[in-house]
Amino acid sequence: MTERPHPAWPRRLRAEREARGWSKRETARRLFRAAGITNGRVDSLARQVGGWEDGDHFPRDWAAAYATVFEVDLDDLFGSALDGQDADVDRQRRHLLSCLSALGVEGAVRMEPLEPIREALVSVLPGDPHARIVQDWEEIAFEHGHAFLTTAPSLLLPDLAADLVALQDVMQRARDDEQRRRLCGPAGKLSALVAMTVATLGQPRQARDWWRAARHTADASGDRDLRVWVRGYEAMNALYNGRPLAAVLRLADDAIAIAGGASGAAVLEAMASRAQTLALLGHAEDAEKTIAAMHMRFEGLPGASPDERLSTSAWPKTALQHTTAFTFTHCGPAARAERAQADALALYPPGMRRQRAQIALLQAVTQVRRGDIDTAVDIAGRAVSSLDPGQRTTTIRRGARMVLDAVPEVELSRPAVRDYRAALALPSASGAGAKE
Secondary structure (H helix, E strand, O other), X not given: OOOOOOOOHHHHHHHXXXXXXXXXXHHHHHHHHHHOOOOOOHHHHHHHHHHHHOOOOOOHHHHHHHHHHHOOOHHHHHOOHHHHHHHHHHHXXXXXXXXXXXXXXXXXXXXXXXXXXXXHHHHOOOOOHHHHHHHHHHHHHHHHHHHHHHOOHHHHHHHHHHXXXXXXXXXXXXXXXXXXXXXXXXXXXXXXXXXXHHHHOOOHHHHHHHHHHHHHHHHHHOOHHHHHHHHHHHHHHHHHOOOOHHHHHHHHHHHHHHHXXXXXXXXXXXXXXXXXXXXXXXXXXXXXXXXXXXXXXXXXXXXXXXXXXXXXXXXXXXXXXXXXXXXXXXXXXXXXXXXXXXXXXXXXXXXXXXXXXXXXXXXXXXXXXXXXXXXXHHHHHHHHHOOOXXXXXXXXXXXXXXXXXXXXXXXXXXXXXXXXXXXXXXXXXXXXXXXX
């Protein structure tokens, strides 16, 4: 196998700098001045200067500034490499736009010419436009988290994908590594939301790949809460996608270990995954201890509304009561489970229909265990049929199967049970239910 020839431009950059007696930091300062940036992070850009001189990657966004500070022609400095970089970016952009079109984002190509106009407006506003970019994308990720709770997954996915394409373009044009690292925060959150969405659409393989991307992006952000949050939701996602319970428990424990002794809301989803998994494994004592620890941690958190369910810095009481209801449904006395279910149902607003249906499915499981099977399948059937087809996610379908799995084998021929299975087209295979 022959090695690819090293390009000439990295050696030229180093030679031009050294001929002027500049350090990498001095070069970084001059590049910032040439780009009109007055408050850039010199240390970060100096590290990039070293990477460019080693040929690690091409300084696409800084090529013009280099030509200015070295007082040389742009083509003379970089030669054909500049054309190759632009061609690569154009090809990638066209490919991503075609992917958006395939997802049904028909306006992606038509609306693209508006983006330079918006960027030009933002660039002339007072203050540093770069400082606003991360905040804007954090707000976009937060809004998608709200939408996930109530929007049909098939409608949410195209919007998520379009924003991820836009964010990727912003990250490519980030002024330095520090800004790119900060943008990894909303990118990690959006990637996790894509993973959740494709999972609820019944695509476990794509969900697995997106969870991997979300983990890597969260790790690159350096934000411990985000790293914990992503892994906690991955564990919950693994639970309702029917992965081995030992694997779910490992994911939850990994998130808890990363959190360490830190207080805060980010770790609660991992703890919830752990409690529910232990309940399904029949480890009632350990599950109840986890629930007790969650309640203690929750008491120290600020209040949060139900639609802040997917925030990294908040965890609403609806989530706590849902976890408690699930856990006691599977490993506690029926009366205790029913109290927890009623408390959870009372907290969910009417608009959170999927979550209310999940609680109803837990109530149905408890009725099976009380021996009232006809009432159980009636409750479960009404819970599922109350949802539009687009809202009957993987989580809902697994919860419906969970009711069927609780029915004793000798009762499976009961007419009400047969009708329930036929109406929902449910297989008899066992599965776990978890919250969204």
